[in-house]
Amino acid sequence: MTSQVIEMQAGTGQQFGGNQSSPANREIAVSLKNCSLSFGEVQVLNNVSLDIYKNEFLSILGPSGCGKSTLLRLMLELLKPSEGGEISYSSDKPSIGMVFQKPVLMPWLSAIQNIELPLGLGEKKKFTKKEAREKAEGALQLVGLQDFKNHFPHQLSGGMQQRIAIARALAADPAVLLMDEPFGALDEFTREKLNFELLRLWESPDTSLSTVVMVTHSIQESVIMSDRIVMMSPRPAGVEAIIPVPLPRPREVGMEEHPAYYQTVKELRKRVKHL
Amino acid sequence: MSDKIKTILYPFGFAVGFLIIWELAVRLFAIPVYLLPAPTAIVSVIDANLGSHMMVTLMEALIGFLLANILGFITAVIFVHSKPIEKGVFPLAIALKTTPLVALAPLLVVWMGTGYSSKVVASMLICFFPILVNSVKGLKAIEFEAWELFSTYKGTKWEIFWKLRLPTSLPYVLSALKISSSLAIVGAIVGEFVGANKGLGYVVLVSSYHMDTPVMFSAIIASAACGLLLFWSISWVEKKLIFWQRVDEV
Ligand SMILES: Nc1ncnc2c1ncn2[C@@H]1O[C@H](COP(=O)(O)OP(=O)(O)OP(=O)(O)O)[C@@H](O)[C@H]1O
Ligand SMILES: [Mg+2]
Numbered sequence: 080m081t082s083q084v085i086e087m088q089a090g091t092g093q094q095f096g097g098n099q100s101s102p103a104n105r106e107i108a109v110s111l112k113n114c115s116l117s118f119g120e121v122q123v124l125n126n127v128s129l130d131i132y133k134n135e136f137l138s139i140l141g142p143s144g145c146g147k148s149t150l151l152r153l154m155l156e157l158l159k160p161s162e163g164g165e166i167s168y169s170s171d172k173p174s175i176g177m178v179f180q181k182p183v184l185m186p187w188l189s190a191i192q193n194i195e196l197p198l199g200l201g202e203k204k205k206f207t208k209k210e211a212r213e214k215a216e217g218a219l220q221l222v223g224l225q226d227f228k229n230h231f232p233h234q235l236s237g238g239m240q241q242r243i244a245i246a247r248a249l250a251a252d253p254a255v256l257l258m259d260e261p262f263g264a265l266d267e268f269t270r271e272k273l274n275f276e277l278l279r280l281w282e283s284p285d286t287s288l289s290t291v292v293m294v295t296h297s298i299q300e301s302v303i304m305s306d307r308i309v310m311m312s313p314r315p316a317g318v319e320a321i322i323p324v325p326l327p328r329p330r331e332v333g334m335e336e337h338p339a340y341y342q343t344v345k346e347l348r349k350r351v352k353h354l
Numbered sequence: 355m356s357d358k359i360k361t362i363l364y365p366f367g368f369a370v371g372f373l374i375i376w377e378l379a380v381r382l383f384a385i386p387v388y389l390l391p392a393p394t395a396i397v398s399v400i401d402a403n404l405g406s407h408m409m410v411t412l413m414e415a416l417i418g419f420l421l422a423n424i425l426g427f428i429t430a431v432i433f434v435h436s437k438p439i440e441k442g443v444f445p446l447a448i449a450l451k452t453t454p455l456v457a458l459a460p461l462l463v464v465w466m467g468t469g470y471s472s473k474v475v476a477s478m479l480i481c482f483f484p485i486l487v488n489s490v491k492g493l494k495a496i497e498f499e500a501w502e503l504f505s506t507y508k509g510t511k512w513e514i515f516w517k518l519r520l521p522t523s524l525p526y527v528l529s530a531l532k533i534s535s536s537l538a539i540v541g542a543i544v545g546e547f548v549g550a551n552k553g554l555g556y557v558v559l560v561s562s563y564h565m566d567t568p569v570m571f572s573a574i575i576a577s578a579a580c581g582l583l584l585f586w587s588i589s590w591v592e593k594k595l596i597f598w599q600r601v602d603e604v
Contacts (some may be wrong), residue, residue: 155506157502157506175506177503177506179499179503181499183499183500183502183503185500185518185521187521197506200507200509200510200513201507201513202510231598232598
């Protein structure tokens with residue numbers, strides 16, 4: 080099966096949002112070219128090509144088991160594409176943060192220590208102990224768990240653990256943030272709150288965060304948050320379509336009433352059915 | 355009544371009941387003392403001398419236990435970082451484990467004499483395998499995603515060891531320590547059976563020659579006490595150290 084890249088315009092084709100100049104003249108943050116990947120006999124990714132731009136919020140939608148997590152692992156260079164595939168980054172290799180599908184917390188470390196963990200890793204230490212503590216505390220505040228600073232993972236609920244994992248990724252000040260269903264385990268209230276918190280953070284000039292790639296199962300979430308949505312086909316997965324979201328920025332609560340929101344959701348639903 | 359009190363009171367109550375029945379049975383049926391001494395007869399032979407023999411056995415077992423566990427853990431670390439060494443040496447370790455210690459003990463006495471060292475080594479031999487197997491298992495038990503996390507943030511091999519492998523292995527290590535805490539005493543006593551002039555194994559052996567059953571009982575009870583002491587100490591350390599994992603009781 081060959082995958083085709085269809086750039087389609089939802090709605091009237093009218094462009095909203097000041098920072099969305101046409102992709103052609105935008106700076107690329109991560110670029111995948113003809114990436115295929117197999118685990119033994121099982122082919123998971125089939126010829127995936129995808130450019131991800133700076134200052135972009137990109138969501139990836141696709142059926143379970145199609146290779147979304149695998150795609151993120153390629154971007155993290157935890158896996159290598161097979162012959163012919165290529166992954167390149169903007170000239171200054173961006174610092175990448177990752178939120179895994181599972182929280183992956185160290186059970187012997189407290190919440191704050193877990194968040195500090197990546198800050199202290201690597202040959203050249205980027206932060207002093209004091210800086211690391213401050214960054215960790217800031218990130219903890221961001222996810223609203225400052226009161227659970229000294230709790231251990233087994234004393235936290237599943238959703239709280241996932242928020243610690245998000246805080247851990249944010250604390251390291253990444254330029255590119257990869258998230259694998261980060262809000263999947265959360266209740267609707269926390270989920271919506273964190274959706275917008277993340278958007279504020281991404282928009283804020285105070286953080287170095289410029290690109291977010293988020294895998295999600297929720298069509299609504301992908302539309303409300305992203306600039307573009309990548310639809311993946313079933314395994315062996317390719318890029319089925321890339322759908323731009325013509326909603327203005329900044330995104331706000333209540334934008335679900337926007338006609339462009341409806342149209343994009345409808346379009347995505349139709350495509351999901353056809354997969 | 356709180357559960358805590360119950361867990362202490364119930365076994366204690368049963369033990370006291372058992373001792374009373376034992377005492378009464380011996381007196382009622384006039385069982386000869388060389389067959390089964392009454393509890394009071396056993397208590398009457400417990401003295402400082404028994405205590406000093408107990409200290410000897412405890413020290414031998416403890417030293418063997420510590421050395422074996424340090425060596426076993428280091429070996430496990432080497433195994434985990436070198437496949438060829440693991441493949442080459444593991445079969446030897448298994449061969450060593452399947453050789454009965456009782457068969458080896460006389461050789462140890464031939465090599466090292468009747469002093470401390472042969473008992474320490476006997477105790478080491480029996481403690482070495484549990485810690486080796488459990489440490490290898492524990493050091494390898496890291497979650498794949500946790501390894502990915504460390505790699506994503508450029509964690510060095512050293513950091514992956516200290517901050518991930520080592521803490522992951524702790525529950526496995528402690529469980530091995532619990533197993534080998536009682537085995538250590540076995541090793542020391544087997545060593546003493548073969549050739550010694552002190553220690554609980556020696557007391558058991560000599561009292562059996564003399565048909566001095568009360569002394570024999572006192573030495574058996576003392577050896578059990580040594581094992582319990584070690585086991586409880588390790589359990590206590592485990593409870594303090596491994597707060598994040600529920601301990602499966604042995
Ligand atoms: N380490 C591995 N070894 C072998 N097969 C693997 C491995 N990792 C993933 N796979 C296979 O690759 C396929 C894609 O897995 P992946 O985790 O990327 O899916 P996904 O799109 O993230 O699914 P989900 O939405 O359920 O998380 C699956 O069929 C899985 O069985
Ligand atoms: Mg996945």
